[in-house]
Amino acid sequence: MHKPIVAVVRYEEPLASVRQAVELCGGLDHLPARAKVFIKPNIIFWTRKTVFPKYGVITTSRLVEDAVVLLKERGIDDITIGEGLVTRNPKDRETPAHAFEMLGYNKLNKRYGVKVLDLHQRPFEEVDLGDGVTLAFNADFLATDFLVNIPVLKCHAQTIVSLGTKNLKGLIDIPSRKKCHSDDPERDLHFMVGKLGNRLPPALTILDGIYTNERGPLFDGTARRSDVLVASSDMLAADMAGSQILGYPPSEIPHLVQAARDQGRPLDPSAIEWRGEKIEDVARRHEYTFPYSNEDKLPLPMEKMGIQGLSYPKYDLSLCTYCTPINGVTLWSIAKAWKGQPWDDVEVLTGKTMKPTPGKKKTILLGKCMYQANKDHPDIQEMIAVKGCPPSPQAIVKALKQAGIEVDPAHLEGVDTYPGMFMRRYEKRPEFEESFFSIE
Secondary structure, rough: OOEEEEEEEEOOOOOOOHHHHHHHHHOOOOOOOOOOOEOOOOOOOOOOOOOOOOOOOEEHHHHHHHHHHHHHHHOHHHHHHHHOOOOOOOOOOOOHHHHHEEEEEEHHHHHOEEEEEHHHHHEEEEEEEOOOOEEEEEEEOOOOOEEOOOOOOEOOOOOOEEOHHHHHHHHHHHHHHHHOOOOOOOOOOOOHHOOOOOOOOOOOEEEEEEEEEOOOOOOOOOEEEEEEEEOOOOOOHHHHHHHHHHHHHHHHHHHHHHHHHHOOOOOOOHHHHEEEOOHHHHHHOOOOOEEEEOOOOOOOOHHEEEEEEOEEOOOOOOOOOOOHHHHHHHHHHHHHHOOOOOOOOOHHHOOOOOOOOOOOOEEEEOOHHHHHHHOOOOOOOOOEEEEOOOOHHHHHHHHHHHHHOOOHHHHHHHHHHHHHHHHHHHOOOOOOHHHHHHHO
């Protein structure tokens, strides 16, 4: 049986390191002549309000340009970079445009003729992924001959790792993304993500591990300078390598188990031909989950603060992409509001599947999905509903104050500047270079 080839190399210099990885795995050997090529980076988040840490969160612009250069060397002229950023307002065109400008993609357009697309402004088409799962993918991607998938090598608080397969979620429309965070335990996020690669064109996956992320996928994780690249024309094989580098056997990653099952393949590293560095020489354990109390009722740092009278259960797989960012700011705002006096037995529920705890005096249902799931629940004594999708900062402030938690409105209403606080972690650390996220 033919073994997929995976190359693992250390990142040492621009272009040369990417070239080495791609050549070792033969990643462009099957690139059709005059192909339409789609490059999918990972831009999970952006804000125009502050400088925030992109390390281990966003694909480095350095690797995106290197990939473009390799394609141009092979005579490819039809190249598209496309991404569907997560924004609180789906009609927001300014934030994606700002991201593309600041990351240097518009320079790639002028220098190499690369097209740059905000996928939310483009058409989508339904794709049958098997087992009755149908999701809407960007039509430009579906019309291309070859995919260059460049995700970040990082952990993810819900899916454990976020690599090539998970990066494809940025190709689907907003209703499909929300659909992935199902309340069906048999068709949960792991199940849905595992199916995203079932209808791929020929592809090259390059895992960008210049910076990796512990407890990602966002800026509140902890970035590391790792300087490792993984490349393969087999996305599942690349993800198997990436998961091992992050410290997890592929068999422990549910969405990779699902992908292997769909493709009729073993999750066995011995079934891969390895080239370049040995996995064990570059592997370094990255934690993926944020620590909570033993009963998962409160984040561990808040429990250590002595906070009482509040239950804020740990996020689950049904908390979708659009509520996740505001959830973190909400927790931070509550922690800032703690003055040492117990609150009045308040519970905050998120996602789609949580149920109220009997006996709680006040129950905040955070988000439209949680409200719909529990609006008539008999165990709620006083319901405080926040119905937005995602909920607005102003509505959350109002709900918390109704529950007796006097948060500072500026904390939540400044949600777009909140990510900037995390830049402090990387001050005076020269290995964290902003230049990786720009084009000269």
